[in-house]
Amino acid sequence: MNxxxxxxxxxxxIPTPSRNLPSILLRxxxxxxxxxxGEGTQRQMIIGKIGFRKITKILITHMHxxxxxxxxxxxxxMALLDRSEKLCIYGPSGIRGFMExxxxxxxxNITFPIEVYEVKNEGTICREExxxxxxxxxxxxxxxxxxxxxxxxxxxxxxxxKAKALGIPKGPLWGKLQRGEAVRLSDGRIINPExxxxxxxxxxxxxxxxxxxxxxxxxxxxxxxxxxxHDSTLDDALAEKAGEDGHSTPSQAAETARKAMVKKLVLTHxxxxxxxxxxxxxxxxxxxxxxxxxxDFLSLNVTFPDE
Amino acid sequence: MNxxxxxxxxxxxIPTPSRNLPSILLRxxxxxxxxxxGEGTQRQMIIGKIGFRKITKILITHMHxxxxxxxxxxxxxMALLDRSEKLCIYGPSGIRGFMExxxxxxxxNITFPIEVYEVKNEGTICREExxxxxxxxxxxxxxxxxxxxxxxxxxxxxxxxKAKALGIPKGPLWGKLQRGEAVRLSDGRIINPExxxxxxxxxxxxxxxxxxxxxxxxxxxxxxxxxxxHDSTLDDALAEKAGEDGHSTPSQAAETARKAMVKKLVLTHxxxxxxxxxxxxxxxxxxxxxxxxxxDFLSLNVTFPDE
Numbered sequence: 001m002n003x004x005x006x007x008x009x010x011x012x013x014i015p016t017p018s019r020n021l022p023s024i025l026l027r028x029x030x031x032x033x034x035x036x037x038g039e040g041t042q043r044q045m046i047i048g049k050i051g052f053r054k055i056t057k058i059l060i061t062h063m064h065x066x067x068x069x070x071x072x073x074x075x076x077x078m079a080l081l082d083r084s085e086k087l088c089i090y091g092p093s094g095i096r097g098f099m100e101x102x103x104x105x106x107x108x109n110i111t112f113p114i115e116v117y118e119v120k121n122e123g124t125i126c127r128e129e130x131x132x133x134x135x136x137x138x139x140x141x142x143x144x145x146x147x148x149x150x151x152x153x154x155x156x157x158x159x160x161x162k163a164k165a166l167g168i169p170k171g172p173l174w175g176k177l178q179r180g181e182a183v184r185l186s187d188g189r190i191i192n193p194e195x196x197x198x199x200x201x202x203x204x205x206x207x208x209x210x211x212x213x214x215x216x217x218x219x220x221x222x223x224x225x226x227x228x229x230h231d232s233t234l235d236d237a238l239a240e241k242a243g244e245d246g247h248s249t250p251s252q253a254a255e256t257a258r259k260a261m262v263k264k265l266v267l268t269h270x271x272x273x274x275x276x277x278x279x280x281x282x283x284x285x286x287x288x289x290x291x292x293x294x295x296d297f298l299s300l301n302v303t304f305p306d307e
Numbered sequence: 308m309n310x311x312x313x314x315x316x317x318x319x320x321i322p323t324p325s326r327n328l329p330s331i332l333l334r335x336x337x338x339x340x341x342x343x344x345g346e347g348t349q350r351q352m353i354i355g356k357i358g359f360r361k362i363t364k365i366l367i368t369h370m371h372x373x374x375x376x377x378x379x380x381x382x383x384x385m386a387l388l389d390r391s392e393k394l395c396i397y398g399p400s401g402i403r404g405f406m407e408x409x410x411x412x413x414x415x416n417i418t419f420p421i422e423v424y425e426v427k428n429e430g431t432i433c434r435e436e437x438x439x440x441x442x443x444x445x446x447x448x449x450x451x452x453x454x455x456x457x458x459x460x461x462x463x464x465x466x467x468x469k470a471k472a473l474g475i476p477k478g479p480l481w482g483k484l485q486r487g488e489a490v491r492l493s494d495g496r497i498i499n500p501e502x503x504x505x506x507x508x509x510x511x512x513x514x515x516x517x518x519x520x521x522x523x524x525x526x527x528x529x530x531x532x533x534x535x536x537h538d539s540t541l542d543d544a545l546a547e548k549a550g551e552d553g554h555s556t557p558s559q560a561a562e563t564a565r566k567a568m569v570k571k572l573v574l575t576h577x578x579x580x581x582x583x584x585x586x587x588x589x590x591x592x593x594x595x596x597x598x599x600x601x602x603d604f605l606s607l608n609v610t611f612p613d614e
Contacts, residue, residue, distance in 0.1 A: 013383075013384075013387060014349075014353075014384050014387060014388075015349065015350040015353060016353060017350075017353060017354045020350065021350075021380070039346055039347060039349070039350075039376070039377065039380040040346060040347040040350055042321075042322065042346070043322040043324075043327065043328075043346075043347055046321075046322060046323060046324060047324045063412060063413060063414065064413065064414070065379055065380050065383040065409075065413045065415070066380070066383070068413070069346070069376070069379055069380045069383075069413075070346065072372055072376055073328070073346040073372050073373070073376045076320075076372040076373070076376075077320075077321050080320060080321060081321075094412060097412060098408075098412040098413075101405075101408035101409075101412060102372075102408075105370060105401060105404060105405040105408060106370060106371065106372045106375070106376075106405075107370065107371070107449060108372070142414060
């Protein structure tokens with residue numbers, strides 16, 4: 001089951017010729033989940049030849065314009081394309097009022113149901129059959145959420161030789177056991193999946209910080225994540241300004257990645273002052289080697305930990 | 308005195324890889340006046356290497372998202388760049404509420420004065436020393452303004468031989484007469500500028516329709532304009548749909564251009580269905596030859612009628 005993370009916008013609070021304002025798209029099993037939606041996100045999707053219809057959820061980290069101002073235009077375009085599927089929008093307090101203001105001011109003719117959830121408490125904010133999304137408070141100058149997309153564990157690896165040894169006939173019963181279901185054989189015996197499979201295999205985990213200073217809660221949220229997408233607005237030499245503005249430096253992001261033992265770190269929200277971001281990469285790599293700097297339209301395949 | 312019109316966005320209501328959402332910038336004497344501000348306009352300016360500081364006025368034609376959603380992000384960026392100069396925003400009813408909602412929702416730290424004018428009545432909405440801006444109601448599906456930027460007449464051409472014949476010494480007195488001022492000679496005679504200059508020379512006129520069906524009032528507004536920038540969303544074969552949606556076709560735009568005897572017609576607000584807009588150009592040129600189809604970053608120099 002493929003999972004891709006596509007960076008639609010990777011700039012800081014002001015866009016550049018090569019970086020649009022922040023937005024990240026997670027594609028998985030025919031579903032698309034968007035994190036942040038800076039101005040111009042709809043056009044980035046059009047340029048990237050990515051359809052709008054499969055977006056089911058949009059999660060906003062905070063109510064600063066550079067993270068949210070692409071939302072009304074995206075919704076307008078969805079409506080112009082006659083979308084009928086429900087869309088869920090999550091964000092901090094203020095997201096509902098923003099949506100209501102927009103729909104009123106711009107006389108939208110919305111063709112589809114929109115459900116807006118203002119996140120009040122840390123924890124799981126959405127639970128689906130095969131994944132959940134958690135949110136915790138980051139450390140920015142306004143309330144800002146960090147999100148974790150966490151796949152549920154999959155059943156353990158199936159061992160055909162064990163099934164054969166137990167006299168389970170090859171066929172539909174094997175399939176059920178593979179999916180983690182118990183089966184009853186024709187002789188009355190009940191076989192539990194654990195008898196023919198290995199231990200459950202962990203799913204994938206992706207964490208996005210939004211805008212934030214480094215903060216300790218993030219280490220737990222990001223623990224063993226496959227991908228940690230971290231604010232890295234300014235380089236280490238500007239650590240003081242980064243802190244004042246509620247942002248992180250490459251070393252701070254890398255330190256969290258190291259402590260959380262993540263697989264890969266992606267630096268994003270890159271200030272317009274870095275036309276060449278190699279300084280950011282160098283500073284992070286000294287502390288955490290498997291780091292990259294995001295760029296617009298970068299697409300990462302996220303594999304299972306055991307793949 | 309140079310005057311340029313720069314097309315920052317020329318798409319219909321959905322952007323395309325090559326066309327951003329509507330915005331037009333008029334540059335004149337160190338001042339920039341923006342007409343409409345679709346989502347992504349600030350980035351178009353950055354790509355086009357056009358500074359924000361000299362924008363003094365932003366005129367919105369109507370409160371549809373594709374014409375106004377770039378405004379909050381542009382203002383945020385101006386504030387991040389520590390703008391201090393006043394900015395005037397004009398638009399139909401609703402523009403004030405939209406601005407207030409935005410500033411509240413997004414916790415803007417606005418560093419400069421913003422004056423918002425809701426246009427209620429047709430006529431001159433702003434009068435400056437060397438130009439005025441007029442607005443009239445266009446014919447769209449929501450209240451939509453068409454704008455005319457009209458330069459005042461300049462003093463007539465100065466004839467040095469007439470000045471010499473009247474015994475006016477070359478020097479500062481010639482300059483005053485050239486600027487349209489009367490002068491007193493050392494012998495007591497008063498010379499009026501009309502004695503040494505030709506008739507006043509008309510200034511330049513640029514008219515922008517916003518989104519509209521063809522309507523008769525536009526002919527008067529656009530009469531003898533140097534540039535008529537006209538909605539041309541759909542081609543003639545889709546005239547019925549254009550009418551339903553409150554838009555114009557190339558032939559309709561060209562008919563107005565012909566009747567208004569304008570110098571040049573620019574078709575804009577081009578639907579995403581025309582990756583090649585030559586059909587639009589052909590249809591308009593049959594009726595009005597001096598037509599072009601706008602494209603993003605097209606820059607037109609507008610010369611004086613007598614140049």
